[in-house]
Amino acid sequence: MKMVKVIGSVTSTVKLDHLSGFKLMFVQGVDLERKGKKEYYIAVDTVGIGEGETALMVTGSTSRQTEATKGKNIEGTLVAKVDRIDLE
């Protein structure tokens, strides 16, 4: 899974209809210190992640393993909010 930070939101009226109803989040890959990497994605949120927050994103077919995204052509679903990372 990738760790990403929500840095914005995307507005798209012309889109495949199974994407409608989802909030499209503009996210940036981050390292363990939550510093931004040169990786940007557009992801769908299913757990209520807010702007500026850090989340875990699943990609590939796993993106469709949630009730909300089942059977939809979605690639990149936010499935968990990161509160803290404890490293030894």
Added chain:
Amino acid sequence: MKYGRVIGNVVSTIKNEKLKSVPLLVVEPLDPDGNVIGNNEIVGDFLGAGVGDLIIWAAEGDIIGRIMGVEKIPLRGSIVGIIDKIDIAGEKAGENKVISG
């Protein structure tokens, strides 16, 4: 899904039967400042995107066939949205940025 821009299209008259009705567009991934940050890809388009459009594309393959009601379409990667705008929150207040399509 990835954010990028359509930079061209692929003309192909001899191709798999199922692809006959699908425009094949060349897209490249961008960062919020418009710099290219990866390799370009060829994806199918079901939305009528044109060269220069900012788009959202998914690398997925088999799902598109099921959604479009076309089984066994040999297509990996498709445009799923044409972007109107992206609102980017700036680090500090007042630094917000809007990327418009």
